[in-house]
Amino acid sequence: MRESIAMLAEHFGLQFHERRGGGYRVDTSCSPLGILIDDDGPNNSIFTYAHFRTRSADWAGERTDLNDSFSLLCTAFFQAMGFASCQILDIPNEFSMIPGELYARYLAFGDAHGSIFHKEKEAKRALVGIFSAYRQMEVMAHSWIPFWHAEELVNDCDMQGYGILNWAHAVSEALGSCGDFSNDLWTQRKSTDWRFYRTADGNISVVSCRPLFHALHKMTEAPRTILQGVTGSLFIDGPLGNYVGAPTIQHLDRLVKSLNAKAGITGSTEVDLIPVENNLIALSEPWIISMATNCSFRLFKEERLRILQRNKAESALLAPPGGFEWVEAIPDDRFEQLVHALLLEEAGVNRVYQVAPTRERDGGRDLIAEWVTPLLPSEHVKNDSTPARVRKVVVQCKVRKRSVGRRDLDQGVLDTLYMSRASGYFLAVSTQLSSSVTDLLDQIGGRGDYYINWWGRVEIEDRLRKNPDVLRRFNDIVQGGPETGIEEGGGSLP
Structure with missing residues (x-):
């Protein structure tokens, strides 16, 4: 290699x-x-x-200001x-x-x-x-x-000058309870008209620098789709999907207005957003605001599900193309075997093994996966160490003709994690998850100490498209039609 x-x-x-x-x-x-x-x-x-x-x-x-702001640009x-x-x-x-x-x-x-x-x-x-x-x-x-x-440029870093102290104090006041002037960090680099403020907890940074602002603003001009959802907005950049909750958007609008008032700026307060997995970049000239918040693909999937449930007409934009045909009654053991086979095709999965026969419940566990994932927010990051770890992930497989609800999760997700001494939970369902289940998984995942993920039928069909050899092995329960581009052999479903 x-x-x-x-x-x-x-x-x-x-x-x-x-x-x-x-x-x-x-x-x-x-x-x-x-x-x-x-x-x-x-x-x-x-x-x-x-x-x-x-x-x-x-x-x-x-150099906190440079490491923070320049990495945001990348x-x-x-x-x-x-x-x-x-x-x-x-x-x-x-x-x-x-x-x-x-x-x-x-x-x-x-x-x-x-x-x-x-x-x-x-x-x-x-x-x-x-x-x-x-x-x-x-x-x-x-x-x-x-x-x-x-x-x-000429290097002229200043943290104690009268101008930067006044500016930092105004930013701290604009941040309200999020700011702490006695403990937060700030820097000025005069030759670049650069001013930077970062809260001591690292959750919010504010930059005033017009060249950096204009460079970041060009990113918002790239083709993308912003879709108003049920609880927030979806941002679609090509194959990427991110979510920003409505309360977060409202909080940023208020913050920009407060910053403008402190700086004596009048006029438009339009805010452009660039969400990434665990951070949101907000742009309103001259301000660049970075906020640590969950904008992940996982939350994108949750909001996509809520939109699809609300209005089927929007599924043409949000859901991948169909074309798969499933048997009406999917055997529990075959679905579990399908999930097992697809997990083995996932990069980062070392091995997957069955805990007990499918019909014999074992503390809510069907499979155990050894899975390498990036670090969670609660896990300490060190320089020169790989930001990933091998996890023991509990896998549950559920076959239902309806949406899978909380009552289908046996003894409960946290109890299952505790009894299994696992650091991750993965749920695979034959249909889709109810909003109560996605809310529960989001709440547990938001704690930052467990890896949480799931597949519904949409995600499973995505992987079947990528792994036609697996599809052929399970053509007794699912087959791909012409729309999938992988129709091959197998005849018709029983």
Whole structure:
């Protein structure tokens, strides 16, 4: 794999490095962003993610502002081009131990794109896409940001001047209960007209910098669909899907108005949004606001389900094309075997094993999967360590002719996790989940200490399209028609 990665990097004009702790880094000599590749993943796979850190040799002063804001630019670009919705993982400054200081960041590619790829099946194709996106991002940054690299400006970092102290105090007041002037961080870089504020908990940052604002605003001009949902809005960037709740949008509108009032800015308060997996970027000139909040593909799926339940006419936009035919009565054991087979095709899944015969309940567990996933919000991130871990994931399979409700979940999800000593829960259903179940899973997932995911029929059919060999093995319960593009053999369903 080493030679293949090195050759691909050279093809894109990138530099290839072997890392001291194992794995590889691909970057350009002048960029704070690099692509990290670990090639010893489970099931003959590689794990890919990005690492962002500016260098003290290039920039004066403490660099939390640069690590925060420049990494947002990279994240927004990957989102706008439909490449990946990133999960932002902060690496705290363990040297200073000052709350809020940012030593570096990992950008883990979210569910829609993925970070884990089979070496033989998809690694080369995935790396071509990653290296191409990285190269385009570097070209964009050089073209749109006059100070993308430190040698292009005079360094004049200021944290104690009268002007920046007044500005930071005004931002703190605008943030209300979210701000704490005595503990939060701020920086000014005069030659770039750059002012930055970050709360000590790292949940909110505010930047005033017109060149950076205009570069980020260009990302919102890329083709995308914004759909008003039931509880919030869906943002569709090519193959990517993200969700922003209505209360979050209202909170940002109020914050922008408060910032404008403190700064004496009048006129329009229009706010443009760029959601990624666990962060929301809000733009209202001259403000750039970053807020840690769940905008994930998982919440996108939940809201999509609510919309489909509300209005079937919208399914043409939101749901993948149909064309599969299922038997009316799906045997429990065959559905479980189908889920087992599809899980083994998921990158990052090391192995899957059955806990007990399908008809014999075992504490709500049907299958156990050893699964590599990115770190959860509650898990500590360290520099030079892979932002992923192997999890024991409980898998439940449910066959119903109706939506699966909470009463179908046996003894309860948290009890199942506790009894199984597992760190993840996965639910696969033959139809769809009820809103009560998606709300429950969202609540548990929102705690940040368990990996939570699920498949309904839509997600299962997505994977059957990608794995026609699995479809052929289970043509006694499901077959693909002409619309799927994989109709082959098997005759008609009984």
